[in-house]
Amino acid sequence: MSSSSSSKPESPAPVSQVPGLDPVEMERVAGQTLQRYSASSSAKRNGRGVAVVWFRNDLRVLDNEALYKAWVSSQEVLAVYCVDPRIFGSTHYFGFPKTGALRAQFLIECLADLKKNLMKRGLNLLIQHGKPEEILPDLAKAFGAHTVYAQKETCSEELNVERLVSKGLQRVALPSSSVQSSKPGSVNNPKLQLIWGTTMYHIDDLPFDTSSLPDMYTQFRKSVEAKCTVHGCIKIPASLGPPPSVEDWGCVPSLDQFGLQSSIVSKGMKFVGGESAALGRVHEYFWKKDLVKIYKHTRNGMLGPDYSTKFSPWLASGSLSPRFIYEEVKRYEKEREANDSTYWVLFELIWRDYFRFLSAKCGNSLFHLGGPRKVEHRWIQERTLFESWRDGHTGYPLIDANMKELSTTGFMSNRGRQIVCSFLVRDMGIDWRMGAEWFETCLLDYDPCSNYGNWTYGAGVGNDPREDRYFSIPKQAQNYDPDGEYVAYWLPQLRSLPKDRRNFPGMAYIKPVVPLKFGNAGSRHQNQGRGSAARGANFGGRQPRGQRR
Ligand SMILES: Cc1cc2nc3c(=O)[nH]c(=O)nc-3n(C[C@H](O)[C@H](O)[C@H](O)COP(=O)(O)OP(=O)(O)OC[C@H]3O[C@@H](n4cnc5c(N)ncnc54)[C@H](O)[C@@H]3O)c2cc1C
Numbered sequence: 038m039s040s041s042s043s044s045k046p047e048s049p050a051p052v053s054q055v056p057g058l059d060p061v062e063m064e065r066v067a068g069q070t071l072q073r074y075s076a077s078s079s080a081k082r083n084g085r086g087v088a089v090v091w092f093r094n095d096l097r098v099l100d101n102e103a104l105y106k107a108w109v110s111s112q113e114v115l116a117v118y119c120v121d122p123r124i125f126g127s128t129h130y131f132g133f134p135k136t137g138a139l140r141a142q143f144l145i146e147c148l149a150d151l152k153k154n155l156m157k158r159g160l161n162l163l164i165q166h167g168k169p170e171e172i173l174p175d176l177a178k179a180f181g182a183h184t185v186y187a188q189k190e191t192c193s194e195e196l197n198v199e200r201l202v203s204k205g206l207q208r209v210a211l212p213s214s215s216v217q218s219s220k221p222g223s224v225n226n227p228k229l230q231l232i233w234g235t236t237m238y239h240i241d242d243l244p245f246d247t248s249s250l251p252d253m254y255t256q257f258r259k260s261v262e263a264k265c266t267v268h269g270c271i272k273i274p275a276s277l278g279p280p281p282s283v284e285d286w287g288c289v290p291s292l293d294q295f296g297l298q299s300s301i302v303s304k305g306m307k308f309v310g311g312e313s314a315a316l317g318r319v320h321e322y323f324w325k326k327d328l329v330k331i332y333k334h335t336r337n338g339m340l341g342p343d344y345s346t347k348f349s350p351w352l353a354s355g356s357l358s359p360r361f362i363y364e365e366v367k368r369y370e371k372e373r374e375a376n377d378s379t380y381w382v383l384f385e386l387i388w389r390d391y392f393r394f395l396s397a398k399c400g401n402s403l404f405h406l407g408g409p410r411k412v413e414h415r416w417i418q419e420r421t422l423f424e425s426w427r428d429g430h431t432g433y434p435l436i437d438a439n440m441k442e443l444s445t446t447g448f449m450s451n452r453g454r455q456i457v458c459s460f461l462v463r464d465m466g467i468d469w470r471m472g473a474e475w476f477e478t479c480l481l482d483y484d485p486c487s488n489y490g491n492w493t494y495g496a497g498v499g500n501d502p503r504e505d506r507y508f509s510i511p512k513q514a515q516n517y518d519p520d521g522e523y524v525a526y527w528l529p530q531l532r533s534l535p536k537d538r539r540n541f542p543g544m545a546y547i548k549p550v551v552p553l554k555f556g557n558a559g560s561r562h563q564n565q566g567r568g569s570a571a572r573g574a575n576f577g578g579r580q581p582r583g584q585r586r
């Protein structure tokens with residue numbers, strides 16, 4: 038056997054913390070970066086009274102326009118986060134936990150860090166438990182706030198909350214003295230002002246209305262690259278105080294307040310929540326480890342913290358601004374090197390933008406079985422099969438290892454996500470929404486637009502009919518885990534096998550729960566003679582199309 042000599046079983050590698058900086062270094066890097074992005078002392082504040090900044094998925098100080106506008110328009114800023122019980126409810130169709138314990142823990146760390154960073158600037162974070170539409174009008178009334186500033190969202194659950202908050206504020210009557218430029222004696226309502234802030238390219242700069250967004254990513258990308266520029270990050274003054282006087286600012290919540298049990302990451306990557314960690318990871322990835330210059334060649338990896346940026350959990354919670362990443366890429370290109378890899382980070386961030394704008398175009402069809410194209414197709418919802426996928430017991434090491442990584446750490450590589458998605462929908466024929474909702478439960482970087490956008494593409498119901506791909510497991514295993522290092526990490530029982538058999542263990546592993554739809558071409562040891570009969574889904578006889586991007 039060539040490179041396939043069996044190796045001794047090894048004990049699992051320790052958990053890799055992401056970023057891998059010690060707390061002192063992380064604080065130093067975050068402090069320096071925030072300082073670099075502080076507004077000069079001449080920044081103008083010309084408002085009156087109190088403004089509320091309602092933090093949602095923008096848990097950061099750097100490049101936070103809602104925070105900046107609240108500061109400019111007031112004499113006092115009240116920063117608020119509402120722990121909305123709905124985000125700890127159940128997913129829409131299949132009743133999985135809407136937020137799993139790992140993402141809840143990440144959120145707690147984000148809130149603790151935000152509170153700390155706001156306090157360093159003379160503010161604080163008021164944390165209240167309840168629905169924003171009940172909390173915010175009461176606060177606006179109690180503090181006489183003229184405006185509630187918040188980041189705009191695009192999916193219906195969040196839009197609904199925005200509508201209810203706005204309605205609630207309309208019922209609050211404020212005396213004219215709290216409101217700028219109002220006539221003496223008149224009665225005014227506080228306003229909800231929603232600010233765009235999730236994407237790298239600003240929605241107002243797009244060369245088309247979102248209702249006419251191109252159906253093809255490449256067309257979108259070329260158009261924005263040619264016609265738009267990325268705005269510079271908003272600089273926030275070093276001092277934002279004073280806050281209004283508040284009796285009880287509330288504590289950063291604990292997992293049991295969410296009704297969740299702590300889930301310790303025992304293997305793989307442990308992501309640290311919060312803006313300081315996000316800025317630490319950018320520093321580590323770009324400047325300390327110099328990894329961005331090889332990103333394009335490593336990005337399809339699956340094992341360890343360094344094959345890709347790992348920015349997504351912080352982007353999803355808004356502890357990291359995509360415009361800051363853009364500026365860091367440009368700075369790196371100027372100071373060190375510009376190449377395909379440095380560009381490719383932006384290329385991927387444009388995918389993220391695209392899915393965000395697409396959610397505005399598609400509305401709820403993004404979440405419907407037929408997807409934006411309303412594709413009619415018979416799916417199955419077989420619980421036992423689904424559970425074998427969810428729990429990593431399908432008999433295919435590559436699937437099982439990825440699913441175990443997801444439930445243990447809350448993360449999975451992009452390569453892994455595409456493979457397990459294809460397996461669920463094509464080989465098992467299972468309703469893609471079951472997979473998407475399980476991802477919604479588990480992912481640290483869960484974002485409705487990127488998650489449901491990618492799942493609709495993977496299921497062949499997305500808005501671009503060409504994005505209809507089958508991922509052959511044997512081929513993916515040979516290309517992306519040729520020595521079986523990844524599967525042996527997550528399934529240690531495979532480590533004692535020769536390297537080239539770890540992905541094809543035959544009788545040495547669980548019996549596959551379904552045959553592969555397109556047979557086992559390319560497999561070396563597995564499933565001989567099981568045939569290639571398709572199960573469940575029939576995708577109109579489409580042939581495998583290899584890999585995406
Ligand atoms: C079925 C499926 C579900 C997914 N669900 C999510 C999700 O809920 N949230 C999420 O952020 N990403 C999702 N992705 C996209 C992608 O897998 C992750 O963004 C990526 O793996 C995160 O790791 P990274 O930050 O190291 O990415 P990198 O490779 O370093 O890429 C840099 C950034 O580009 C963006 N990006 C890269 N690929 C994509 C993509 N395909 N779609 C959108 N943005 C992308 C991310 O913001 C990422 O942080 C999903 C992909 C698939 C196939």
Ligand SMILES: Nc1ncnc2c1ncn2[C@@H]1O[C@H](COP(=O)(O)OP(=O)(O)OP(=O)(O)O)[C@@H](O)[C@H]1O
Pocket residue numbers: 128129130192193194195400401402404405485
């Ligand atoms: N942020 C989000 N995360 C997960 N799912 C979301 C989010 N926002 C919206 N959805 C999904 O959008 C869908 C809305 O379904 P709902 O029944 O409310 O409306 P609908 O019947 O689809 O509405 P319409 O017929 O007007 O399109 C649900 O599947 C819901 O889970």
